[in-house]
Amino acid sequence: xxxxxxxxxxxxxxxxxxxxxxxxxxxxxxxxxxxxxxxxxxxxxxxxxxxxxxxxxxxxxxxxxxxxxxxxxxxxxxxxxxxxxxxxxxxxxxxxxxxxxxxxxxxxxxxxxxxxxxxxxxxxxxxxxxxxxxxxxxxxxxxxxxxxxxxxxxxxxxxxxxxxxxxxxxxxxxxxxxxxxxxxxxxxxxxxxxxxxxxxxxxxxxxxxxxxxxxxxxxxxxxxxxxxxxxxxxxxxxxxxxxxxxxxxxxxxxxxxxxxxxxxxxxxxxxxxxxxxxxxxxxxxxxxxxxxxxxxxxxxxxxxxxxxxxxxxxxxxxxxxxxxxxxxxxxxxxxxxxxxxxxxxxxxxxxxxxxxxxxxxxxxxxxxxxxxxxxxxxxxxxxxxxxxxxxxxxxxxxxxxxxxxxxxxxxxxxxxxxxxxxxxxxx
Amino acid sequence: xxxxxxxxxxxxxxxxxxxxxxxxxxxxxxxxxxxxxxxxxxxxxxxxxxxxxxxxxxxxxxxxxxxxxxxxxxxxxxxxxxxxxxxxxxxxxxxxxxxxxxxxxxxxxxxxxxxxxxxxxxxxxxxxxxxxxxxxxxxxxxxxxxxxxxxxxxxxxxxxxxxxxxxxxxxxxxxxxxxxxxxxxxxxxxxxxxxxxxxxxxxxxxxxxxxxxxxxxxxxxxxxxxxxxxxxxxxxxxxxxxxxxxxxxxxxxxxxxxxxxxxxxxxxxxxxxxxxxxxxxxxxxxxxxxxxxxxxxxxxxxxxxxxxxxxxxxxxxxxxxxxxxxxxxxxxxxxxxxxxxxxxxxxxxxxxxxxxxxxxxxxxxxxxxxxxxxxxxxxxxxxxxxxxxxxxxxxxxxxxxxxxxxxxxxxxxxxxxxxxxxxxxxxxxxxxxxxxxxxxxxxxxxxxxxxxxxxxxxxxxxxx
Numbered sequence: 076x077x078x079x080x081x082x083x084x085x086x087x088x089x090x091x092x093x094x095x096x097x098x099x100x101x102x103x104x105x106x107x108x109x110x111x112x113x114x115x116x117x118x119x120x121x122x123x124x125x126x127x128x129x130x131x132x133x134x135x136x137x138x139x140x141x142x143x144x145x146x147x148x149x150x151x152x153x154x155x156x157x158x159x160x161x162x163x164x165x166x167x168x169x170x171x172x173x174x175x176x177x178x179x180x181x182x183x184x185x186x187x188x189x190x191x192x193x194x195x196x197x198x199x200x201x202x203x204x205x206x207x208x209x210x211x212x213x214x215x216x217x218x219x220x221x222x223x224x225x226x227x228x229x230x231x232x233x234x235x236x237x238x239x240x241x242x243x244x245x246x247x248x249x250x251x252x253x254x255x256x257x258x259x260x261x262x263x264x265x266x267x268x269x270x271x272x273x274x275x276x277x278x279x280x281x282x283x284x285x286x287x288x289x290x291x292x293x294x295x296x297x298x299x300x301x302x303x304x305x306x307x308x309x310x311x312x313x314x315x316x317x318x319x320x321x322x323x324x325x326x327x328x329x330x331x332x333x334x335x336x337x338x339x340x341x342x343x344x345x346x347x348x349x350x351x352x353x354x355x356x357x358x359x360x361x362x363x364x365x366x367x368x369x370x371x372x373x374x375x376x377x378x379x380x381x382x383x384x385x386x387x388x389x390x391x392x393x394x395x396x397x398x399x400x401x402x403x404x405x406x407x408x409x410x411x412x413x414x415x416x417x418x419x420x421x422x423x424x425x426x427x428x429x430x431x432x433x434x435x436x437x438x439x440x441x442x443x444x445x446x447x448x449x450x451x452x453x454x455x456x457x458x459x460x461x462x463x464x465x466x467x468x469x470x471x472x473x474x475x476x477x478x479x480x481x482x483x484x485x486x487x488x489x490x491x492x493x494x495x496x497x498x499x500x501x502x
Numbered sequence: 503x504x505x506x507x508x509x510x511x512x513x514x515x516x517x518x519x520x521x522x523x524x525x526x527x528x529x530x531x532x533x534x535x536x537x538x539x540x541x542x543x544x545x546x547x548x549x550x551x552x553x554x555x556x557x558x559x560x561x562x563x564x565x566x567x568x569x570x571x572x573x574x575x576x577x578x579x580x581x582x583x584x585x586x587x588x589x590x591x592x593x594x595x596x597x598x599x600x601x602x603x604x605x606x607x608x609x610x611x612x613x614x615x616x617x618x619x620x621x622x623x624x625x626x627x628x629x630x631x632x633x634x635x636x637x638x639x640x641x642x643x644x645x646x647x648x649x650x651x652x653x654x655x656x657x658x659x660x661x662x663x664x665x666x667x668x669x670x671x672x673x674x675x676x677x678x679x680x681x682x683x684x685x686x687x688x689x690x691x692x693x694x695x696x697x698x699x700x701x702x703x704x705x706x707x708x709x710x711x712x713x714x715x716x717x718x719x720x721x722x723x724x725x726x727x728x729x730x731x732x733x734x735x736x737x738x739x740x741x742x743x744x745x746x747x748x749x750x751x752x753x754x755x756x757x758x759x760x761x762x763x764x765x766x767x768x769x770x771x772x773x774x775x776x777x778x779x780x781x782x783x784x785x786x787x788x789x790x791x792x793x794x795x796x797x798x799x800x801x802x803x804x805x806x807x808x809x810x811x812x813x814x815x816x817x818x819x820x821x822x823x824x825x826x827x828x829x830x831x832x833x834x835x836x837x838x839x840x841x842x843x844x845x846x847x848x849x850x851x852x853x854x855x856x857x858x859x860x861x862x863x864x865x866x867x868x869x870x871x872x873x874x875x876x877x878x879x880x881x882x883x884x885x886x887x888x889x890x891x892x893x894x895x896x897x898x899x900x901x902x903x904x905x906x907x908x909x910x911x912x913x914x915x916x917x918x919x920x921x922x923x924x925x926x927x928x929x930x931x932x933x934x935x936x937x938x939x940x941x942x943x944x945x946x947x948x949x950x951x952x953x954x955x956x957x958x959x960x961x962x963x964x965x966x
Contacts, residue, residue, distance in 0.1 A: 125845065129852035131564065132837070154820060154845045161821035162841055170837050398590045410563055415597070421562050423608045426590050430554060430581070430606075434641065434908055436852050437556040444561070 083343025085313035087242075088286045090343050096466040099494035100337060100364030103461040106345050108242045109284055110166070110174040113142045114458055115345060115366040118357065118450040119176060120374055124149045125169040127447070128374050129440040132171045137410060138448040139455075141173045142242070144369050147180030147235050156238045164240030176369070177241040178349070179232045179290075181214055181250060209249055211267065229274040233287075237280045245316060245349075246275040248290040253324040253332075261294045268292045269306045276310060288347060290318035295328045297335045304339040314345040317365070321350035330359060330490035337364030354383065354453055358473050359487050361457055362466065362494050373450050377442035380432030382425075383449045385476045391428045391442070399425040409448035411441045467496040474498055514538065516706045516735050518756040518778075522877055529746070530774050532877045535756050537662045537706070539599060540614050541572065545756065545778035547870055549573040550785070550863070551622040553911065554580045554641075555607030558786045559855040566610040568833040568860050570867045573614040575760070575781055576603065577621040578655055579638040579647065580910070586651040592658055601660030601704070616708075616758070618665035618738070619652050622781045623762045625910070626672045633687060636667065641910040653695050661705055665738045665760070667691040668710030684712045685722050692726070696733050706735035708758055713741035723751045742772040765810060765897050766797055766869065770886050773873060784897070785866055789858035791900035792847045794826040795865040797893055799872035799885060805892035812840075814858075815902035819844040832864035833857075847902055855905060 083090040089107040096102065104115045120127055120135070121144040127135050135143065145165050154168070162168050165175055207216040213228035229247040236244035248271060249264040251257075272289050279287055289307040293299035307315065317336045320329050333348055340346055347367035348360050357368050373383060380392035384404040389396070391403070402412040403425055413420025423441055431438025453473075460469035470491065474483040482488075483498045491498050515538045522532035533545040550557050552574050557565060565571060581591045594602040603615055619636050627637035627644050635646040649667045656664040669687035671680055692709050709730070714722060726734065736756040739745055745757045759777035763769040764784050772780050788795060793811040801808070812819075812826060825835035826843065834843075834857040846854035876882040 124849040124851055125842075126849075126851040126853040129559075129856055131833075131853065131856065133567075134561070134563070149849070153849045154841070158821050158841065158845075162823055167823070168842055168845065170842065398593050400594055415600075419563070419566065421608045422605070423562075424594075424606070426594070427555070427606055427608060430590070431556065434910075435554050435556050436559050436855070436905065437561050439852070440561045440856075 081343050083341070085286065085311075086283050088313050088345075090314075090345055092343060094462040094464070096362070096461050097464050098467050099362040099491070099496050100334075101362050101457075101461050101466045102364065102366070103458045104345070104366065106366075108142070108174045108286070110172065110242055111141055113174060114455070116357075116361045116454050116457055116461075117142060117367050118454045119144050119367065119369040120447045120450070121146070121369055121371045122169070122171075123371070124153065125165055128378065128443050129436055130443060130447075132169060134440075134444060135171075135447070136173065138444060139451050140447060142176060143171070143173075144176050144178070145169075145239065145241065147177045147232065147239065150177075150239055151180055151235050156235055159235075159238040159240075164238065166240060174242040175239070176243040177236050177239050177245065179245045179247040180227060180235060181232065181247050209264075209267075211270075213247070229271040230278040233275050233278040234280070237285065240281075241285060243286045243288060243314065244279075246272045246287060246289050246312075248272075248292055248318055250292070250319055251294070252322045253294045253319050253328070254322065255294065258296065258299075261296060262299060265292045265294075265299055265303045266306075269303065269310075272307065272310055272312075276312070286313040288312055288314040288316045288345075290316045290349070291336050292319050293332075294319060295324055295332060297331060300332055300335050301339060304336055308339070308341060314347060314367075315340050316347040316349050318349050320348065321352060321370075326356070326484070326486035327489060329356070330363060330486060330493075333360050333363045333365055334490070334493060340364075354450070355474070355477060355484065355487060357453070358457065358470050359490050361461075362470060362491055362496055373446040374443050377446045378439040380428065380438070380442065381446075382428070382442055383446045386479050387477055389425070391425055392432045393429075396425045396429045399429075401425060403428065403442070403445050404449070407445070407449065408452070409445045411445050470496055471498055471500060511704075511706055511735055515704070518736065518754070520754065529776050530877060530882060531776055531778065532874055533756065533778055535614075535778070537614055538704075539611070540662065541612060543572045543614065543779075544874055546773045546873060547572060547779055548785075548866055549575050549616060549758065549779050549781045551575045551781050551783045552577075552580075552607070553621070555609070557859070559789065559852065559859050559905075562608050562610050564856070564860065566612060569863045571613060571863055573616060573779065574609065575616045575618060575622055576607065576661065577624075578617060578619050578652060578659075579621060579640055581606075582638075582645075582647070582655075583640050583642045586647070586655045592655070596660075603659040603661050614663065615661040616663040616665065617656050617659060617661035617705075618760065619647055619667060620670075621910075622760055622783055624670075624672060631669050631687070633690075636669070639910060641908070649691050649694065653698055656705060657698070663736065663758075664705045664707050665758075666695055666707055666709040666734075668712050668738070668740070670710075670712055670740055681712075681714060682718065685714050685718050688712050689722060689725060692730070696730055707733070708736035708738040708756075709734040710738045710740070711744050713739075713744055716747060719744070719747055720751075723748070727751050739777065742775050742777060745776040748776070765895075767890060767893070767895060770873075770889065774882070774886065782866065785862050786859065788897055789855050789862050790904035791897075792843075792854065792858070792902045792904070793898055793900065794843070794858060795862045796827045797865065797869070797889075799869050799876065799889060801885075801888055801892045803884075803888045803891075805888070808893045809898060810893050810896070811898050813898050813901055814840060814843040814854075815847050815900075816844070826861050827865070830861065830864065832861050834861040834864075850903075852905075 080092040087109055091105045094103040106113050106115050119142050123146045125145055207214050213226050215226050218225050232247040248268040251264050289312040291303050291307055293303045345366050348365045351368045352370050380390055382389045382391055382403045404412055411421050411423040415422045460466045488498045517536045518533055520531055520533045535543045535545055550571055555576055582589045591606045594606040596602045596605040609615055625639045627639055629637045631637050635648045638645055638647045652667055669684045671684055688710055739757055739759050742759055756778045758779040759772055760781050762783050763772050792815045793813055795811050797810050819840035822840040876885045
């Protein structure tokens with residue numbers, strides 16, 4: 076593990092490639108950021124408004140998280156840029172001594188939403204998209220606060236992210252839904268995103284301490300994605316994101332886009348797939364050569380009483396768990412599942428989560444700790460598997476466990492086959 | 503007959519020693535309560551009411567790592583949506599030495615568990631207690647809890663301390679007749695409780711003393727003394743004054759006041775009357791109101807016009823990176839600042855209440871420590887007067903919204919009250935309205951608006 080296969084450096088980060096899967100495109104690496112190193116592949120929990128849903132920064136740290144997200148749009152509204160400047164950035168605001176990544180604040184609700192069609196989310200998304208007008212200068216929209224007209228330009232987004240002081244910042248991009256049938260508009264958005272990247276780079280005041288990632292656009296059109304990769308890669312940002320996904324496209328399309336992009340990206344830079352996702356999405360995307368993921372799903376679903384486990388998601392609000400006195404997941408090493416005699420474990424039962432779910436905030440906090448720990452642990456296990464060159468077996472075992480008694484989903488089988496992994500192989 | 507029985511618990515399992523104060527006189531005292539398996543508690547001390555078994559907003563790991571809390575109160579009504587015997591908590595298979603209760607709610611070892619039938623403060627019920635049952639409120643509605651079931655349940659769950667059943671009248675006006683009935687019922691229920699030979703003698707019984715007028719009180723007490731002394735480990739009171747009326751009877755027993763003092767002034771009065779343990783639901787309420795407590799008992803004799811708390815909703819704290827209370831050693835004050843708390847409150851983030859609970863509990867523990875110190879030094883009375891002079895009579899009024907209120911937390915009788923929670927989806931109505939306007943072209947920013955003018959507004963223009 077100490078061996079390094081290659082190193083990529085830019086002003087504020089170092090990317091060390093540690094291991095490659097000999098079958099798929101999966102890779103294990105270490106990313107050195109201004110607030111310490113993180114191991115890739117990584118899942119980043121989302122602390123939208125500078126707080127991870129009731130967890131203290133220490134509790135988040137105890138899940139082993141060393142890189143979390145804040146949303147620029149939300150922090151721009153509250154506490155606002157002036158306050159962020161006065162306080163000295165988001166790390167100081169929230170007492171978090173590790174790394175932070177921020178999005179551009181563009182169409183945060185689109186980026187934020189996972190693949191689940193959800194009335195509430197899509198309604199908000201649509202309303203914001205309709206309220207926003209994207210022009211060459213930037214995104215014009217009405218303040219959700221008082222309805223006054225506002226304009227978010229690439230320069231302003233970067234200035235806000237400079238005030239936030241996040242370790243990784245994202246360019247402002249022109250996002251339209253991947254499922255949009257308007258190819259001309261899609262191409263326009265893609266080229267505009269490239270032009271905006273140039274403006275973002277020019278506006279970036281702190282390249283020595285903050286790493287800007289470009290965002291590959293182009294919808295589901297692979298040629299457009301290829302053109303975008305070529306243009307974006309020329310700009311030589313410290314890291315590269317694949318954007319515009321998680322907007323309700325078919326999973327097979329999603330996989331094709333990730334596969335195509337990673338094929339064109341430089342090897343020694345981190346690759347971040349935005350807004351992804353479910354555990355199965357991540358396990359596949361890692362095989363396709365992606366390194367970084369974020370999603371609000373694990374923390375949001377915790378608040379609805381859903382626990383992520385090796386054997387799938389359990390809705391602990393269901394009556395069948397009322398008398399289930401076992402831990403949320405047998406053998407899980409998170410603080411709530413650990414037995415009392417193991418390093419101060421809380422030994423909280425499914426029955427007690429059932430008793431608290433949707434009634435006491437503590438129920439949400441406990442399950443949030445479990446779910447975040449679970450996602451980070453999944454990534455840790457994936458990384459170990461890559462290092463030991465047994466990622467295909469790891470992925471097969473994951474699908475067997477996570478979809479008990481079922482075949483792995485068709486899209487996953489196909490995508491994995493494309494990188495040499497046969498999920499149906501029983502060995 | 504009853505006196506022939508052995509005392510309920512041997513001293514190594516439960517003891518209360520008075521350290522200071524005169525047994526023969528009413529009033530303030532200093533003691534030490536020791537329960538097997540828990541750290542000794544110096545009294546006077548506070549007891550935190552839980553909600554569904556948790557201290558609101560703080561997870562169990564936070565309780566152990568970041569608070570000094572030593573006792574919690576748990577209400578049986580929070581666990582019996584189904585009939586008592588069928589509710590899940592009774593099926594818990596505890597790992598010794600833990601009780602079913604402790605294991606089910608994952609209560610940290612540092613906290614003594616006290617079980618009573620009803621939440622504190624209890625929600626008024628539309629139905630009345632009967633001769634054999636207590637009216638309760640569960641998360642699925644109002645019910646009657648049979649007193650025998652309560653006693654059985656308490657034995658089964660094995661809290662460190664069990665509150666004896668009592669017929670407590672929750673209405674403000676109580677007739678003479680009703681008061682007599684309350685005394686008779688509580689007396690009978692206490693007798694029945696003690697008649698049950700406990701399977702395990704691990705739970706100490708705190709017999710209930712309902713608030714009675716002096717004469718009835720003394721009858722009731724002499725009965726209790728003659729018949730049951732030795733079987734009763736402590737007393738539960740429902741009014742601060744009850745303790746003061748005890749005088750020479752049962753003075754060696756610890757007294758737990760299941761009351762709701764609404765601020766530190768009131769709390770001082772409760773303690774001065776000779777209550778050893780006091781429930782303090784107002785701490786959680788203060789945290790939910792976005793207020794950081796800012797008082798200490800050992801205040802200078804000259805101090806005047808001090809506020810009891812800081813309203814963190816106030817915009818004045820927006821960029822203030824100083825601790826909530828200067829010199830406070832709690833986690834919140836040493837690791838975070840006012841600006842973050844202000845941000846969390848206005849962003850409606852749950853962590854605000856968590857951090858405020860940690861701070862407010864710390865202030866309360868300091869407050870009690872200073873009280874005990876003053877009793878040792880003999881300065882309690884002077885200090886109490888100085889405290890009364892120095893601080894405002896009330897906690898600051900809340901200016902922002904707290905957490906959403908659940909049915910089992912709501913004081914509702916008969917209906918007709920205004921809605922407890924604001925309509926959240928109203929925000930979407932607002933979006934829908936704007937969407938309509940946008941589509942009609944009235945409000946959409948037009949391209950001829952000067953971009954620089956709009957950009958100046960930025961995202962940061964939020965008027966609260």
